[in-house]
Amino acid sequence: MKFNNIHSCHLGPEISPEQFVPEHFFLFLLKGSMVGYDGHRHYQMQEGDYCILRKNHLVRYTKYKNGEQFEKIIITLDAVFLKKFLERHPMEPNGKVVDGAFLSLPEDKLIRNFIQSLEPYYHGGEQIDEIFADVKREELLLILLKINADLASVFFNFGTPEKIDLEEFMNRNFRFNISLERFAFLTGRSLSSFKRDFQTIFRLTPGQWLTKKRLDEAYFLISDQARKPVEIYLDLGFEDLSHFSFAFKKQFGLSPGSFVKQTS
Known part of the structure; x- marks a missing residue:
């Protein structure tokens, strides 16, 4: 057809x-x-x-x-x-x-x-x-x-999301670049209860944890999978390559591009 x-x-x-x-x-x-x-x-x-x-x-x-x-x-x-x-x-x-x-x-x-x-x-x-x-x-x-x-x-399910396991949800969805309000809604929480539960579980603020989690994943992809920074930064929730490179260097003391050259 x-x-x-x-x-x-x-x-x-x-x-x-x-x-x-x-x-x-x-x-x-x-x-x-x-x-x-x-x-x-x-x-x-x-x-x-x-x-x-x-x-x-x-x-x-x-x-x-x-x-x-x-x-x-x-x-x-x-x-x-x-x-x-x-x-x-x-x-x-x-x-x-x-x-x-x-x-x-x-x-x-x-x-x-x-x-x-x-x-x-x-x-x-x-x-x-x-x-x-x-x-x-x-x-x-x-x-x-x-x-x-x-x-x-x-x-025909018109209800809002029910309260779910926060740790499991965040470990599965940390790559998505959405607001904390969205994360809170999808886990069945108000923004204040989301932040409170998050601090209890992860011992970090949501912003600190998301940045660390994404950078750790980037480190793995570059070092173990030989991925290029330009290939992965958007998939990991970073809005632009310069922001990703700055955050990566601050975390690991080396720019992702230099790191790739050393491990290639």
Whole structure:
């Protein structure tokens, strides 16, 4: 099946290379490939693959163009829309726990037909006409629930994250460059209780611990894995190479570039 006239259309905000996912998304990859990461594992997507990105998760992705093209369809399934959907289609989630930020879906003709059905509503801009947005989103959601009824427990859970193991969560997600407020929210805490619990567990402030943890990881990657600083600083949560180099030299007494030369 070809999608010659559909490009990077989306119903809602696009996904940045790294972010906290504020709402559920349906993602269909038209051209190119992608590797996603959620702190647990990596997920590979090829042209024609599709998945659900879950609300209240941290994700990062690396995109790879096919020639000069990387095209995707993103459809947002936000809480307001989902609550209205429940009013029209009452249902009780089965309570099954579904794990992971990227939820893969089985190959299904209904999904393929749905993607093709977007073409008449797409006029070459970034958005499908608003008048059709909820109609098409409702159609998609009905298809997704038909394919996997367990998704109801994902989509229709409108609660905030519950209090979870802080140490386990931070050791898994320290590479993500997000605010302390986000970390606190995702661990089910207020910012003040997050800082208090963090100090009790790690004996450092969150800022001190995050910097040390990221630099220790950088040291390992450079010394044991022969990685170059330019290849790793963004993946470790540093905003720019100069900040990373300054922090690395302050911690280890040597710039990462000089260190690479000595160990090569």
